[in-house]
Amino acid sequence: MPPRNKNFTGRDGLLTRLRNGIVDQDTAAVVPHALHGLGGVGKTQMAIEYAHRFRENYDLVWWIPADQPGLVRATLAQLAPRLGVPGPTTTGIEDSSNAVLEALRRGDPYSRWLLIFDNADEPADLQEVMPQGPGHVLITSRNHTWESVVDTVAVDVFPRAESMEFFKKRMRRAISDEDADRLSEALGDLPLALEQAAALQTETGMLAREYLRLLEERTSRLLSEGRPTEYPHSMTAAWELSVAKLKEYLPEAMELLRTCAFFGPEPIPRAVFYPVKGPIRQGTTTLLADPIRLGKAIGRLGKYALVRIEAEANEHRTLQVHRLIQALLREELDPAVQEEIREEVHSLLIGAAPQDPADTANWPRYEALLPHIRPAKVEESTRSDVRDFALNVLTYLSASGNHQALDQHLEIFLERWTADSGERDLHVLRAQRIRGNLLRELGQFQAAFDVDKGTLATMRDELGEAHPDVLILLNGIGADLRAQGEFGEAREHDEDSVRLHRQVLGEQDLLTFRAINNLALDLALMSEYQRSRDLLKEALTRAQAEGQALNRVTLLNLWTGLGRAVRQCGDYQEACDVGTEALGYGREYFDADHPRILLAQKELAIALMRAGDREEALELAEDTHARYMRVYGLDSPWTLAAATCLANALRANGQPEKAFDLARDTARRYPGVYGPDHPYNHGCASNVALLYRVLGQPKEARELNEKALKGVESKLSRGHHYALSIAVNLASDYAALDDLDQACALGLDTYRRLTELLGENHPTTLAAAANLSVDLIRAGETEEGQRLSSATMERYHRTLGEEHPDTIVAGEGRHLDWDFDPPPV
Structure with missing residues (x-):
């Protein structure tokens, strides 16, 4: 307040x-x-x-x-x-x-x-x-x-009695009822004009009759000049009197006030007024270089009630000028002078802005400057440094998640810059890149891809393949491709991107680490888990050696990604160890609801569930989903991924009904985010099918799994891990319906493909083998089934251990189910 x-x-x-x-x-x-x-x-x-x-x-x-x-x-x-x-x-x-x-x-x-x-x-x-x-x-x-x-x-002007009461309270010396009445009449009982008059008389010692004489002269001149009617003449006259005295006693304070008129009407950080580079009028330069003179000027403006000086809770002082006074100040200046002062304000804004707008420590400063961007008409400047500052503001808005303000400022900047400089201007292209990121954050993946693709083509024409701006945009294109389900194309794109990053920026550059993280995501999405793991392990080792020189968010991304890759390779306990370390690191530096913390927490929940710590996994999954819901809402892709994780954890903890309701609702929402043909949609549909069978509806399970398998095959291939996981479940559906021929045929094909893709000791391969052995025995192939069962149980004991839930289920001759958890894109 x-x-x-x-x-x-x-x-x-x-x-x-x-x-x-x-x-x-x-x-x-x-x-x-x-x-x-x-x-x-x-x-x-x-x-x-x-x-x-x-x-x-x-x-x-x-x-x-x-x-x-x-x-x-x-x-x-x-x-x-x-x-x-x-x-x-x-x-x-x-x-x-x-x-x-x-x-x-x-x-x-x-x-x-x-x-x-x-x-x-x-x-x-x-x-x-x-x-x-x-x-x-x-x-x-x-x-x-x-x-x-x-x-x-x-709310109207003061009643006369209140005007007179105000003068008696505001002025430090006694004033007669007659003088108070005459002043109130002359000023139209307008509170702002009364404040101006009282401040000026108090500070200068001017008598009421002298003030009234000067006011009458000013008002008559104003009326004869036909000044705009939107400003009360009494207000304009009172303001001009204060300004005249200010010019007489301290003219440089008047120049400072004019500068303030081209900021917004919200509080202006006092820290803005320091010597800076860029176009600055000579008088302002001199004033800013003399802190004693500057302090005196600010103090005088406050005493004349032309500026409100306040100290915020953090002790940072601000100056604030009433919007009506600002308008009057601007109106008296020629257009050329207005433009000169506006350029000065741009320089002051640039000087007050921290260098890294993505650093959370700098957000309060950007937040304080933000209300002045539009009033200062930053978008109209063609100066390169002003546009760089504007892009930093956009980056701050993006990093802080202010999507509404980001969208509004982007539209204004892009429209004006494009009109002034053309679509191929570098600042226009950089703003378009930010627009693509915004569209992707809002889940508008196709629109983001269209913007990014067009911007990349123009950037390459203008800057060449190896320019840093081109490299930054390449990472966005990879994310667009993943969001569209084009995993193979994304991998090819990001392999080229990593090569370029290494060639141009070197192995240790922040952008190179980000590109490597993206490529690791692509490799995992193409079932190349071991290569993803190796790439992330090497990158994390180098990143940790950089210490504080590397962005903590990037380091946490690499660490979390490594935990995911280790889990996808089937090493569940190691994945828990890595995931716990990553989450512990993140919690040292980030709030519990930071998006990177939530991602690390979700990945650890999956690893714990796979490792057999199902109760702990459920507790973590419930907390993660609740936080995602509160932070991002119900239909965010991040919330949907957390809901999938929670549904799987509920099933693993013997709550299939709750799991089914959540999984079915989540599967219905996924196409609205990724489109109808994305592999994630089919993977989540298979989770619902799995629960149909668990709840005693194998026919519905089979129909849904057949549709899901066909969908994944058409987008990826039959040999992809996602397709093979669905096939494991579909074979169980056939077995539940006593269609043992189809169960054995599909189970055998799936087992062979998984052995070739992931190796015979991978948990998915072991699940396929265990299920196949049960179906073979039921189908009368007892010897072959028992031989496969014996070999599979030996591998289970060796890899997951005798106490792991999967080992126990396989040993009891029951079917193992395989659920799906969508990785981030």
Whole structure:
């Protein structure tokens, strides 16, 4: 909350009316209330006073600047730590703000809350972020359309008595009723104009009659010049008087104020005003180079009530200029001077921005600068350094997960830059690359691929094959191909990408490690598990040797990927060991809801389940799925993968009914994310089929598995691990239906293919062999079946051990089931 205004005056009737309207609402749902009125009448100050006056009625009050709708979610997300939900540094702004809205709706942990949306424009802008639940919402706006949407309290200029009371409270010396009345009359009782007048008289010692004489001269001139009617003449005249005195006493403070007019109306970080490179007017350069003079200028602006100076909770000071004063300052300048100052603001923004926008430690600084990007018209600049800064802002928005603001800024930057510089401009291409990443994060895989493919072709034409920008984009293309189910094409693409990365950047570059991680994913998706394992083991060893020089997220990705590859090779206990180490490393540096932590946790849950630690696996899978649900929502590909893991863990722990419901719901959602023909859809369908058989419906299981096997074969091949895993289950379906001929034929073919693909000791091969031995014995091939059973049990004892659940099931002559867990793309 902004601090309480010690000079707040009057408005008791309006505040009482507002309070009665809020507390008398009949419904448990939120009924927003709005303070509506013209600029300068004190709507914001009333909202601040309401929050402080009635603070004992609330456990939580949160202030949200709402003039830029795309930034509202960022402010909501900052509330997350107070509500015990994931913050924006771990889950991204959009997901974090959704978690905040849900916590407010539930009233957990606070049911008595107040949210204030200051200076909202269109009601539609806040539709998706207006909280529901037991709390209260207060809006301030100049837009009269709110009157037809919410309960509105109109705020007008002061009644004369309150104007006079304000002067007596605000001015440090005594003022007569007559002078207070004359001043109020001349200033139209407009609170902002009264504040300007009182500040100027207090600081300069000017008498009321002198101020009135000068004000009359200014007002007459303004009226004769026909100044725009959207600004009250009294306000304009009062402002010009303050400016005239400021120029007289400290002219450089006036130049600083003009600079502030080209920022946004939200708080400007004090840290912006330091010597920087780039176009800066000479007077500003001199002022910024003298901290004593600069401090004096800022102090004088505050004393004249032209700037509000505040210290935030973290002790970082900010300057804030009323939007009406900003508009008046800009209006008095020639277009050429406006452009000159705007260039200066761009230089100051660049100087205040940290170098690495993906580093979470730098996000608060970017968040503070973000409200000033649009007002400063950053998109209009053709300077290379300004556009680099704009791209860093986009990278910050992407890394923090603020998809709404990212989409809005991307659209603006791309439209203007393309119009000014053409589609082949490097900054345009870099923004298009970020757009492709955004589309992929939103699950729009085909659209992402189309954008990335077109951007890559142009980048190659403009920059050549080996340019770093081209190499960065190559990784995105590989992800697009995997998301489309084109695993073989993705592997070929990423093999070329790794070769180029090594050739251009070397083995130890961050981008090279990322490319290797992507290639390892491709190899595993093509059943080349051992090669994936070897590649990741080598990369992780080199990455760990780099220590702090390597990005921790990349290191955790490699570590988690290695654990997955070890598991896919069939070494379950080793996979648990590697996965535990990876998760432990990640927890040292990241929040429990960080996406990389959740991925590491899910992979460890799968490894534990495969190793036979089923209860621990279920506990971990339930926690992971719950976190994914809260952070990403129900239909995210990441949540669906976690749901698949949980369903498998439920089945392994003897809860097939719950597993079936979750698996079937998940399988229904998968085509909406990946499209109808993706191998993951068929793999998840096979999980549902497996549960049909477990629940005593083998016919439904067979039909669904036959369809799933055909789908995987058409996309990959019959010799792919996914297809062979489904075939293991389908053979069990045939056996359950007493079709032993088909069961034995399919089982024998699958066993031979798995032996060739994964080796005779791989757990999938052992499951196929154990099932086949049972079916052979039932079909009358007793000798062959017993011989295969004996050899299989020997390998089970040697690889998984006598106490492993799979060893026990095989030894009892029961069929083993093989479920599917989709890896990340």
